[in-house]
Amino acid sequence: MKVLALIWSDESNWDRLSEDERKEWYGKYRSFSQAADGKLAGGDELAPTQAATTVRVRDGETVVTDGPFAETREQLGGYFVLDVESLDEATELAAKIPGAWHGSVELRAAAEEEAS
Amino acid sequence: MQYMLLIYDDANAGEREGLMQEYFAYTDELEASGKLVSSAPLHASATAQSVRVREGEISLSDGPYAETKEQLGGYYVIDVDTPEEAAQWAAKIPSARFGTVEVRAILQIPAEARA
Numbered sequence: 001m002k003v004l005a006l007i008w009s010d011e012s013n014w015d016r017l018s019e020d021e022r023k024e025w026y027g028k029y030r031s032f033s034q035a036a037d038g039k040l041a042g043g044d045e046l047a048p049t050q051a052a053t054t055v056r057v058r059d060g061e062t063v064v065t066d067g068p069f070a071e072t073r074e075q076l077g078g079y080f081v082l083d084v085e086s087l088d089e090a091t092e093l094a095a096k097i098p099g100a101w102h103g104s105v106e107l108r109a110a111a112e113e114e115a116s
Numbered sequence: 117m118q119y120m121l122l123i124y125d126d127a128n129a130g131e132r133e134g135l136m137q138e139y140f141a142y143t144d145e146l147e148a149s150g151k152l153v154s155s156a157p158l159h160a161s162a163t164a165q166s167v168r169v170r171e172g173e174i175s176l177s178d179g180p181y182a183e184t185k186e187q188l189g190g191y192y193v194i195d196v197d198t199p200e201e202a203a204q205w206a207a208k209i210p211s212a213r214f215g216t217v218e219v220r221a222i223l224q225i226p227a228e229a230r231a
Contacts, residue, residue, distance in 0.1 A: 004158060004191070006181065008181045044118070044120065044193070045223040045225060046221065047220065049220075052220050053203065054217065054218050055207050055212055056212060057212040057213045058213070062207040068220075069124050070184050072181070072182045076122075081154070091176065094167040095167055095174045100167050101170075103168075104167070104181050106165070106167075106180055107164060107165045107166070107167065108158045108159065108161070109158065109163060110156035110158055111156070111157040
């Protein structure tokens, strides 16, 4: 089964990190990706929510607004798509994502039959 | 440049008549244009779980990270030339007519930053 792991953390913490500290975190993520090799079907880091926009179409008119859909204490900063046998396995893997150590990892199962 | 389009709509959206067909048509169009990277519809947010690790202890909680009026129901990752083009594809997502599509740029992490 495919499970989307959404990584929520306080993006202002990232802004405060030095370049060396950032490299260290990228290293931790790289270690995770290597350790989880074969169980990952995708993943990306997202630009800060400052750059987010939301799009709605009402009565045929497209309305674009700045900012993410929800203002939250922690922000969606990236994701992995986990390719696992069970939700338990997804949970075990999610606990190894560096973001889980200071933020939260939300697990959402993909509706397999329609996934492309 | 790549963008993640996050689709927020109400849990009953799937019951709207013809909506799934509209999604199939949209996905086909995106795929035919060569701009589709990946996509998935998600099971209901009621089935979400959140995982946190503090001082080596794993804690699990039921439900999505944020309780919102509309819920994340699926996503597309697209590869387009401009932010405007990303917004155009976002506006064509069927749920944009009654829900919300959040557009998030994907960072291309330079190799030296990872080293």
